Amino acid sequence: MATRKILSIVLTAHNCEAYLNDALSSLKHALGGMAEGYEIILISDASTDRTAEMLQRFASDNAHAQVFQVEFRNIGKVRNFAIEQCSGEYVTMIDGDDQVLPGSLADIMRYLAATKPDLLLTGLNEIYPHSKQPVTWGGLQPKPLTQQAAIKTFLIHKDFQAHFIGQFIRRGLLAAHPFPEFKCYEDAYLFPTILNHCQNIIFSPRGHYLYFKRGNSLSSQIDEQKINLLVEATAKMDRDFGPQYANLIACHWLKIYQRYGETLPDSRNRQRIIARINSIRPLSFLLDPAIRLSFKRKYLQARHGK
Known part of the structure; x- marks a missing residue:
């Protein structure tokens, strides 16, 4: 009998060779030795460096991973393609130049399997070049949010913003509501729709995701x-x-x-x-x-x- 897949982990990368080994290593340690219940979807979009080769090497050592090379040059198209490859109950996304904390995804998978929310939102740990204090994983601090409270919190940009990285969304929601084919701000466009279609929303201010602020993102240029x-x-x-x-x-x-x-x-x-x-x-x-x-x-x- 096929093993139930709780989580599809989507890692997308474009010319990320300088950061990708750290991202992939962090992903491996975040799963904490979990032997089943997840899949890893690795996508290189129009990379001209060693990104695709590095993803392939990781996948060759991990039976749960699949690699895809596309030439979309469009993050909205990449995300939609990724969702089409997923079969888990939930989807989470990682950028190829970010990292996740050791043991975190194993804990979160167990939480998702036990509680079955529509949407689990987590705080992002923003890492700047001058950041010195190491971030450690202390587990989720889950609290339920009404849909109205989630919308207000999102609009105020107090605890979470329009990022799909670091969040856990029922795959059916993303399949029913695709990303726009935008080169940037695709998250900001879709996030309100997802909130509108969720009733059982959980927010944890303590998060597992290390979001590196390097100042060279598409939206910053x-x-x-x-x-x-x-x-x-x-x-x-x-x-x-x-x-x-x-x-x-x-x-x-x-x-x-x-x-x-x-x-x-x-x-x-x-x-x-x-x-x-x-x-x-x-x-x-x-x-x-x-x-x-x-x-x-x-x-x-x-x-x-x-």
């Missing part, structure tokens, strides 16, 4: 095309969450305007951003206790053209 994708993702929040969350979503529009409003040409993007800010109801926004004072200042500055 901004241009007008990427701003367009960010605008599309933010507009999706309005469509998915509706007027109940309009003030919190407005904060995201204000952040875009503050960062890019002055540099954007008189384009459709700029018009959409300004139109959304102009739609903010002043009294409702300024008196809303959920809105931080800094965003209220940003709103007043935007209204006065500053």
Whole structure:
């Protein structure tokens, strides 16, 4: 009889040879000697270095791993392709230049098998070049969230943001709601949809994922095309969450305007951003206790053209 697969672990990489051995080694140790109940989907997208070779070498020593080489040059397409290869009850994602903590995935698999949530969200451990304090795994600190609380927490960006790395999602949800074919901000576009379709949501502020902030991500190297994708993702929040969350979503529009409003040409993007800010109801926004004072200042500055 086939072994029940609790977890599909998707690791995607593009020209990651400098970091990939550490990522793969961390994945092996995170599984803590687990002999069954998982699969590893390894994908190299349009890599021109030794990434594909390194993935193949890892898979040759691990019967649970499969390697795929694609030429999409598009993270949204890569993620959708990965989901098609998965057969586990849950999916989690790892970037090829990040790491996970020893023993963590073994613990989390046992938790998922026992509790069966729709969505398990975990805090990401952000690692900067100057970070010195080592992060250790102390187990999950799970607490249930209502859907409304999860949406508010996401919109405030307090405990978790629009990242699929480090999260555990029922595979059926990702199969039913594919990623957009975006080169970046694909997570931000889809995350609201996933929250809208989950009822049993668990959040653990203590997480297993080491998210290395190196400053060379696709979204950090901004241009007008990427701003367009960010605008599309933010507009999706309005469509998915509706007027109940309009003030919190407005904060995201204000952040875009503050960062890019002055540099954007008189384009459709700029018009959409300004139109959304102009739609903010002043009294409702300024008196809303959920809105931080800094965003209220940003709103007043935007209204006065500053």
